[in-house]
Amino acid sequence: MKKFILSVLLLSSFSYATANAKEVTEPEILSEAAILSDSESGAILYEKNADKKMFPASLTKIATAIYAIENGDLNDITTVSKEAAEVDGTRVYLEEGEEVTLKKLVQGMLINSGNDAAWAIAEHLDGSMDRYSENLNAYLKEKVHVEHTHFVNPHGLHDENHYTTAADLAKLTNYALQNETFKEIFGTKELKWWGKSWETTLITHHKMLKGEVPFEGVTGGKTGFVDEAKQTLATSAENESIKLTAIILKADFKRDIYKDTINLLSFGFSHYDSSHLDKTEVFPAEGKTFTTGGKTVAITLPKGSYNESVTSKGRLMIEDHNGKVVQTVQLVEEKRDEVASRQLKSEEKPEKKTIGSYGKIGLMIFLFGVFVLLLRKNLKAKASRRRRM
Template identity: 35%
Template sequence: MKKKLAIFLALLLSLTICLPVSATEVTEEVSTEHPETTEYPDDPTRAPDLVANAAIVMDAASGQVLYEKNSQEKKYPASITKILTVLIALEHNVDFNATVTMSENAIWGVERDSTLIGLDVGEQVTVKDLVYATMVKSANECAYALAEYVAGDIESFAKLMNERAAEIGCKNTHFVTPNGLHDEDHYTTAYDMALITKEALKNETFREIAGTLNYTVPATNLTEETRPLWNGNKMINPAEPYYYEYCEGGKTGYTMKANNTLMTFAKKDGLELICVIMDCDGAKYAYSDSKALYNYCFNNYTYYRPLADFSFESEESGTSTDNAILNNYYTSLDHDMIDLSVDTDYALLLNKSVDTTQIERNVTFYDKAQDDVLGEITFTYNGEQIGSTPITSTTPLLSTQMAQDDNSKQSSSMWKTIGKIALRIGIVIGALLAVLLLYLLFAALVRKIKRNRRRRTYRRRRKRDDDYYF
């Protein structure tokens, strides 16, 4: 019995020794930690490490890209598609008070397990309800109904979407649906979505809708209950752990194929930025990635106004006078007769590491006015142009005067050309007349000689006849 017990204990001990080794190996093989958003507070100039596979930060004013990660790779946008859907509706001046009756396609043409607000076929809501439900709650049936209201059907609306995206400058975008539900042929890039957002932010109504925290759809013809809606963007909700005080609005998105997507816009110290996150594994990481990127960009970029103290008087001595504008309309006239101006608030968005004392400024005047633009000021740093702004004039009818001067010069040149041609024609005609005159003189001379010969012959004959009869 003791021998069997000893054997049993020995076996148990061997198993105890072996099992931890085996468990460790298995853990190492199947257990991998999820990546986290990583910021570097000890080195604020270092960009954060992101979870998202594609991202971009763009200046909302100029379109300058401050950060990008795979921003030109085609990705599925999911519900951030609705940014363009709502923008197109607003640009078509839809009547917010108009009533829309939900169609069967709008209700049953979307996946029932996707985000909806529970509308039914025949239910009547306003266009305003559709717009806000589309952006605030990301309601897919509302985006569908809004597209039908604007274009008649989904195919026609998709055409509008693709045409508008191309006008905005999107190169790698193709939309099929107004709500972003998955389709293999429905794709875009982080860069293109930033461009679309930049365009949308020019519309104040869009800004208001995208920053709305909650909205209530009132009772309809089919229900007496109201539908309170809360914005899915947690970065604008102070009650959420992902709240970011500088974020002013945005749009969330998710499908299994797209992963999490997120567009937000934020403003700090006069600098407004657009951040687009795509193909991110986890909504919380889309928020943490966005916040990390905003911290990095706001900490490292600032506006520099190179023309704050600019005046043309300080530039005159170094400005060439070998051009029509300065010779004819500036240096030769009293300065009160022509007003040259630039935008002294013109700003360059620069990394804070840039030595602004090394930025070179070059003033160039054109030979001809172009809609009262007389020239430009360009800025270079380390041999590369980093910006430019036009030189304009508020002098009334300046470009008209210059155009008239050009026309006068052209007219004078034309008359000179005509004069040369006329002179040549005159010379040819004169030569022909001279030849004709010589011919006539020669002919008259010949006739005279012949006449004289006839007369002499006649006289000789007459003399012979007189001698004969005598």
């Protein structure tokens, strides 16, 4: 009886410990809007006011950078205009008439947040701010699939018609991080700068990237500030299991954007892993068969237990143990002839050439015969040597 009671107590304590181990406490965020996403799958792991219309300040330059990289020639020489040289705010002190490569302008804009560099980029690509705004917004909708973004300038100085959301900025940053050139510049901590009017070393303003605010795994970032937007911050980070993107908007103080970012990244690293759906995987659901459409698809999985299910319309749902949807993936229905072809291929087995029992016996006899011949030859050789002796 004592053993029975002891067993019950042990089981009860084990169940309680397991339940507590699975509890997920979301981070407390001070900023007005924030989002954390898997940089590769795009899965949203945390959000606060993520679809609220906000002012991005210099996070705008993420859009200007990837637009320039994908639509311009980074080796092009740009001549700085009077308007670019005189733009307000943070600058890399370009001078009117100065000739600079497009790549150098992108570096000066992202690393040192140069508004003059951003203006020069826009003029070089599209000639005027109106034309630039029109083309940039079309590009963001077509390529990045933003839903609530409208930019009227390349740098983020305040304008009531210049706005976005945390969710759109996460999409934008994740899209841009797929480009190796952008990723390299976004993660640059310092860069020697030789300009017409000054020589210096540009140092990133992002305190986590340059190590002033310690956090392991930060790979890139961009800061922003104007009075109306307050403090804004974009950060990329990774460990051996997952790559993350964190966006913070409208914090009152710099310390808050870094505290919020650390809380978001710590939450992501603690509770999620990256994985993928193989292009050969098959998902049956209600008499239908779905696939990834021949593509390898990045997904995000909760650490520990989770559930996967496929709806009749081919939506793969990944849920944590509490039923929270972590990610949905739209699959492609496989046609009947494709199903039949796949099944036929799986049933086809390569013909195996095997040695049957009679074949094995014959092989053994053959080998034994060879052995006897070699043995006789060896004995004859020895006898011959003895006779010569």
